[in-house]
Amino acid sequence: MFMLMIGFILFIAVIGYSLSDRKELSWPEKFLKDSTAYVQQWFYKPAGYIAGFFEDIRNMKTIYEENEQLRITAAAYSRDKIKYNFIEKENERYKEELRFTKQQEEMFNYKYLIAQVIAVSNDANNRTLSINLGSKNGIKPNMAVTTVKGLIGIVRSVTPFTASVTPITELNETSQSFNPVAVTILGRVDESFGILSNYNKETSRLVMTKIAEDDKMEFQDTVITSGLGGVYPRGLVVGTVENKQLGDFGLTYTATVKLAASFDHLTEVFVVSVPELEEAEQ
Known part of the structure; x- marks a missing residue:
């Protein structure tokens, strides 16, 4: 199998070299090139699917990490919003009380x-x-x-x-x-x-x-x-x-x-x- 593969590669190389000086391919060359392209597409498509599958897995991991970060950010935002609202109401109450005491002290x-x-x-x-x-x-x-x-x-x-x-x-x-x-x-x-x-x-x-x-x-x-x-x-x-x-x-x-x-x-x-x-x- 190894020798057959090497021979096939050399054969393709010789054909490519021989084509450098010619503008037209012979019928056997055309047949061989089309056959090779047809076989290659069957290897290329599964390889592309497999590569895309692993790429999707990497993207899913990235998306999961981003979602986790978003959850943490949302939780922090919710906590800070509650804290802010509490402080805001407390501040308004203190302002009202301060105005009250100043007004009363003046009276x-x-x-x-x-x-x-x-x-x-x-x-x-x-x-x-x-x-x-x-x-x-x-x-x-x-x-x-x-x-x-x-x-x-x-x-x-x-x-x-x-x-x-x-x-x-x-x-x-x-x-x-x-x-x-x-x-x-x-x-x-x-x-x-x-x-x-x-x-x-x-x-x-x-x-x-x-x-x-x-x-x-x-x-x-x-x-x-x-x-x-x-x-x-x-x-x-x-x-x-x-x-x-x-x-x-x-x-x-x-x-x-x-x-x-x-x-x-x-x-x-x-x-x-x-x-x-x-x-x-x-």
């Missing part, structure tokens, strides 16, 4: 100590919030606690590093742990007055009493603390007036107030520190 000379809510008690007889500031941070009992939206409650007890806050939703006439809140209407401080002394758990509304007959209070008025009573500093938003009706004895009016603050998912709160009280104690 009244109060300090706002930001605290994180670390626990919420769901005990029906003792609903409280725990914050991560205590006496070491200047927190004292009877300090008002608020959010950007409105009043949350009052500090009831303090430890060196934490404080317990009684929410305003625990306000009722017989409560020993919550003082009535003296309030007025934003923009009409000298014309309106009322007392928040009860929270109706069925309607989720505060009840305002002691409203004078000639009070100009109207629907959707903003209710704020008046500062009277010495517990709650003035100017803290409580909520909005929903309705006003004649009281039980017909001499004064009562109103229902929708709370401005939301108690769902509380994360940060502000403890209001009144410098005048601090100076008086010193």
